Amino acid sequence: MATKGKAPAKGAEAEAAPAKSSKKMLFIIVGVVLVVVIGAGAFFMLGGKGKKGEDHAEEKVEAKTPTFVVIEPFVVNLQQENGDHYLQVAMTLQVPNAPTAEMLKLYMPQVRSRLLMVLSSKKASELLTNEGKRALTDEIIDQLGEPFSGSGKGPVINDVFYTSFVIQQQ
The missing domain is CATH 3.30.479 (Tetrahydropterin Synthase; Chain A)
Known part of the structure; x- marks a missing residue:
């Protein structure tokens, strides 16, 4: 009976390990996607404002002259x-x-x-x-x-x- 009792325990550990691994992998994927989305948003917001900001600054200088x-x-x-x-x-x-x-x-x-x-x-x-x-x-x-x-x-x-x-x- 000892062998039968151990077998389900090894199977439970084997099933628990993939569950832990899949949760860990899910958090990594979500984290990477989140970082990419935030980075892309920051790039577009800062990149777009940089050009508009320069144009706007030139307009202000021209308007103030x-x-x-x-x-x-x-x-x-x-x-x-x-x-x-x-x-x-x-x-x-x-x-x-x-x-x-x-x-x-x-x-x-x-x-x-x-x-x-x-x-x-x-x-x-x-x-x-x-x-x-x-x-x-x-x-x-x-x-x-x-x-x-x-x-x-x-x-x-x-x-x-x-x-x-x-x-x-x-």
């Missing part, structure tokens, strides 16, 4: 208060990008005409204060932001910088 359009100086008669007043002004427009700057250069006669109309409608006393200059800046941005003839929409003007601003009374 200011683009300016220089307006040549000119002289206008101001509205009369107590004698004749003249304004000699030179300015620079800040625009968001180079295509907008090119459009303004293309329509420069209309730009200068609009500026002349705005400036010649002012009185010297309105333009002597900082608040008056800020109001003038806002009005220039509004006027130049309207569409030009032949173009569908008006340009975006971010800011106006006065590089020369002289009011003279005669």
Whole structure:
């Protein structure tokens, strides 16, 4: 009977060994698959963001680089208060990008005409204060932001910088 009792025990061990081995193999396979999936996901996420991130960084640099359009100086008669007043002004427009700057250069006669109309409608006393200059800046941005003839929409003007601003009374 001793031999019969041992035989089932050896068979049970033999059956238990493959069960342990198959569980161990299953954990290894699941672990490897999990590592591959996580690695592939990380590769695609980091690989895709790297290229997009570089492009996005270039766009940010381009967007942050200011683009300016220089307006040549000119002289206008101001509205009369107590004698004749003249304004000699030179300015620079800040625009968001180079295509907008090119459009303004293309329509420069209309730009200068609009500026002349705005400036010649002012009185010297309105333009002597900082608040008056800020109001003038806002009005220039509004006027130049309207569409030009032949173009569908008006340009975006971010800011106006006065590089020369002289009011003279005669």
